[in-house]
Amino acid sequence: MTKRFSFDFFQRVGRSMMAVVLILPLVSILMGLGGILLNPSVHEVLPFLGGHGYQVAGELMQRAGQAIFNNLPVLFAVAIAITWTGKGMAGFASLIAFFVMHTVIGALVDITGLNVNEQLLGSELGIETMQTGVFGGILIGFLTAYLYNRFHRVQLPEAISLFSGERLVPIIASFAAIGVAVAFYFVWPLIGLGILALGNFVATHTNPLIVGLYGGIEKLLIPFGLHHIYNTPLLFTEIGGSYTTLNDARVVGDQNVYIAQVIDRLRDASVAITGGTYIAGKFIPVMFGLPAAALAMFHVAKKSRQAKAKGLLIAAAVTAFLTGITEPLEFTFLFVAPVLYGVHVVLTGLAFGIANALGMNAGFAGGSGLIDFVLFNVLPNQSNAWILTIGLGLVFAVIYYFTFRLLIVRLNLKTPGREEEGEETRLYTKEETREKIGVKRNGAKEDESNPDSRAARILHALGGKENITRLDACITRLRVGVKDQERVDEGELKRLGASGVLRVSDGVQAVYGSNSSVIKEEIQDLIDG
Template structure:
């Protein structure tokens, strides 16, 4: 039962990250639009900025629920993704009109006020007035569509009814499910909305303590690949806060921040929900880790450790991908991981109590956001001060703990050399009964590395499903006992996590390319 629940959470986490991957790009575009719309800019650039802002905010941010619905549904199914996308969008539309019909039928439709429908519990989605569920309805429908399609897409009927089999059956099933759900939420959602509002109020009242706890739990969930289950609700649902901006209600810290950027000329302060987005975990903290690991490495290993640290820190600071550096010490010392989570949470706590009110992410994001917000509103001058404090704090704690407890972090034990890797490859070839000079009978180095993944996972027939998120390959296996870690460890990954039939291989940047190579390897005869 425990494994089944964990596997379900893994699948959901894997699915929900697909649409979220595009949100970072949207944020950059909105920040760019805010810069172009500054008063001193030429009129042409201001017009361009307004165009970008209206397109991204109106076309994407305002319609996240339908984006989540389609994105999650297609991510959950293993094939028939085109049909699934069609069923998902139709199901979403059916829900809207069923819900709107029932609100009218029961005389529950609320008339807009001077500020529209903000705060009324209803909203217009794709032009239809419905119960305001924010992104939750998209997430819920996406999960249901994915489940229904997986269960019914292979159904076969008599030849006279063959036109209704497969995904056509899925479509019919979703007609009933979506329309029924549209009616039920008018009675059920107000209860859940009350609970979410209380949770939001607790986080808001907790202030810096709430963000401190959020930061700790966020990092603790990372090794299991479940941090998205916490981060997504904080960013895109009422759990992360709500704010009325220019008559429109926005839910979730990231949605609120994007709306504020789009309306910077008409707001007077940044909403407190920004606390979950002020995160030096991409910049200052990884830099402190790198300095500490280099400092504590043996003299003869320092150059090799530096060579590993530079790309790991760069991927974090420039692209917001932290796994390459975090997984370097996670497996060697869980004790360091606990210390790291505390500093991570403390960074959010410190930023909030000092009054920093600007989204702090990777360097590129942070620069754009800093330039988009007036200094008296965002207090950006605090960034270099907090950056230095957190870098020194992480560095000091790591150096102290590594030396005090004699932890076997990278560079303090024997570093692998090319000879040992070749010896391991030869051992692998002997184990598999293959040529001593090739891997999977292919002399191409990229194919050889890809073959290590496939063979290490127990071969093609043992791989049930493979997908990727930002940094990881996520694989579902038929038989976990067939995994050969001796072979799998030869692949230059950042770490490997296994729980039952599910295994994650941390790749870092370029993970999608690796996934595509593995898929091609699986398709070979």
Template sequence: MKGLGGLQRLGKSLMLPIAVLPAAGLLNRLGASDVLKIPFINAGGNAIFTYLALLFAMGIAIGLSKDGNGAAALSGAIVYFILNFGVIGIDKNISMGVFAGFIAGLCTPILYNRFCDKMNDNPYFNGRHVAILLNAVAAIILVLIFGVIWPFIQDGLNSINGWIVSSGAIGAAVFGFANRMLIPTGLHHVLNTYLWFGFGKYHGVTGDINRFFAGDPTAGTYQVGFFPIMMFGLPGAALAMVLRAKKEKRKETFGMMLSVALTAFLTGITEPIEFSFMFLAYPLYIVHAVLTGISGLITNLLGIKLGFSFSAGAIDFALNYTHGTKAWELIPIGVVFFFIYFGIFYWAIKKFDIKTPGREDDDGLAYAGAGLFTDQAAPAGDSAAAVTKDKYQVMAEKYFSALGGNENLDRIDYCTTRLRIKVKDTDKVDEASVKRAGARGVVKIDKQNVQIIVGTDVEFVADHLKAIASPQAAGTITQTQPRPTEEHGTASGSEQIYAPVTGETIPLTEVPDPVFSQGMMGEGVAVKPANGTFVAPVAGEIVQLGETKHAYGILTSLGEEILVHIGLDTVGLKGEGFTAHVKQGDHVSAGQIVITADLSVIREKAKSDITSIVVTNSMENKFAFDWSDPGKVEAGKTILFESRVK
């Protein structure tokens, strides 16, 4: 991990184990003696809290691994067990708690990412297996290190605990303020980890959340202050934005704000509201952070205690109400915050002419009914561009262009409410165009990492964006390239697609890249190459062969678009190790050499040498495929599959 970009990935990885907490909280409360009184359900929920450190080890390890394979999670679990119980053998007074899982999850990917894609010729003992074994050995080293230094760290944490406890409501206020101020960077998850999962101890569990559900009457200090803000304060801000919207846009703004306000009220997910004003009026966001701190101060001074399993929404409030202390008082406090937020936002939006939703200048996107956008910015007479589309597709297309296209894109990821994009240069990102496309905000973390705040429907936008972008931001056969013409028209009949390289086939679903394994590029198969000679798998026209030479596309007489993508992350080699023997526009015969590649360079400097052979227009459902059995193949001689027109 490097800099803030690495912390971004860590923050996202933390969301994986944290995502199970709602299930744990639900089971814990429903099975409790004061609700349904079903002991085994309650015990099931408690088990998740008890082994949260293990979930951190597995979740962080798989989140930081470069292939997202379950072997990374297994490796993280092994490191955790060795570390957590090994240090006790050195000093029986050591109690690492959730930190053992945190450290195991952080350390595991160091070796795992180094070896996971090596020696893949042997399915029974490959790079992933080697990584697991090496991590087990490395865990012994961690035991020796932390067995010596952890007692000192533990004393330091105890001192911090003492300061936090002694600061009482002030500490809760500072935490609430800092939590909101870190939202723009996504690093609030990192801040939350210690107080929510490592602070304090009660009946063997640590952390404000875990202790609350274990029955600690002092727990909830660092959670209770969020309830008035998330359930009442921010919905008040949303109402102010609706009433300050332009009259012609008020109905549209009401629909949007109603959905995000209900999301905040019910679930405690507030980013969609916060990002609607965070970058437009940052001083107003600072006021919001201060009010969050004040809420933490007031609720703790009044002795109110309440916790949550996911966030401070009405669902958690209802489930945990009987488990809290004076929880009913949060309702009148919340109502007061509702009017405070409403008043401040209603005044500030008008006073400083803040372009909150519904007040922005007209742009290229407009609603065309539920779930649809129409592109008003299309040139006159451009009927194709003016067609009404799925709104997420339109947003993704505009984001893709504003981010600089495949030439600038490196990795597309997302979390609860935001796209997390790695690019080659954030200076090439057009922030204004991103916002006009519907983003609530844009955060440039550093020179290579940028976040686009979308909202809770971010997954749908990400899916469309990944479908538009090619693997590892490399070029693909797109609709701007030659389509089947009269010469290459979709003919009747069938054709055979041969192996483009000698090696052994593997299912496309096992390629360690979701763009291929999840079928985003279309149907196909992959080959683990034995040498570096790549041939045309079928006769046709070379319609794609970029400067990097790591991928080539062939348009066949049947109308198929066949993409041969050599290795993974090979676009980053910028042509190193590749030699082209044809050029774009050439007609080739099956078995004709197209590329020769130095596999040693690819294996050393790229993610993998696995080569994917994909029919990129298979999603048009024009073709049926008969796949050959997996096994060893010879370039230009072994049939991978037969295609026929339906």
């Protein structure tokens, strides 16, 4: 694989897309609370919520949340540009380019009277245009990021030096957006029809095998940080289906369609729920399977180490159960017992397939944990999928528990609490981690008031700043592109609190939990300084 399209490149693509995904919990809260206030079933129990003031508040919450979904393309454009470059000016330039692109597309359609499928026409930020969806936003985001990196240091002649450096980027991005618009004018009608046909095929040929494979592959890609590239088209584009709301707004993507249909069904019981076909099974392994696996790991831990394992496993299991953030728990066995992760992948695919076989439609906005499960499935109560989810979840909890317990014991897997005497524990509670990173090898305490002490040591373990080609962080992982893998001290990274280190091609991922983004910023300050 070439340097330009290395594994680190694709990790960065996924990381950039995740910037948008991470705002969806806000949408979940807004739309979920709004749905509760507007739900007639809730009014039967709490009649005062049917009052005018509460109804207005509910409507405002739902519309505010829906605004996020309606504007995902421009959010992708801006977030990708900023995340890829780390510069706000790139995001500003991307926003301008997005406006220019759609304005030019709309003008070309209007001037030429292009005969195009009506499903491809619509508006973006009030601009009548062809709807290129998140694909257009993603393209503009990456294009602007490239232009920023290419031109933000350019020095122009003295007479026009005012436009040198970063100020040149929005200008160049605008002209580039015109070129993209012209290209889209010619090619998007064909591409768009192809996407619509693919979406229609997916919607009409969905079966348990396909859905199960989708769920299993998504889980398989999580360790590599590539799952957002994989699932974005299904969740947020026409490939995952489309739906026109009662307010005549067109939403696309399996996740978005489900939420829009639940909202409409609260107003009109005749609305059929067809979204959430592919993601209905996700709650089962997340809310039930993984916590059961954590219980199994705790029960087979050595008595002398159960107390330490307990704190770690409970925290990780609760995080997965409540929020749907599974990485802290999944990484507890990925690095020490990959066979367990393989079983997890298979069971996840099985859960997705069974949910589809039972005709379940369920969904989430920000995460597949209890919060979204209640807000978008239990409280709206528009199908029996949530009841089936609980029933299947309990069955899978039993399967996860006994499968994990049997494999751990039979294969003598070194899950938390089963390490050999004298062997370093690879996962720590918060207190243990602080203790580990607060003591130097000679036993002398470090100055805990110095926030860069840990960052400096991690940077050194990564081979120093001259070995760093790219620095990123997601929810639980520090993602680093490196020039020379041999200069990375994996053991030292673990001594500094990493629960696992994954080397892939020209990149290193160190799992530091929820502190990863803070560590990344501290290291970035050291590099910039």
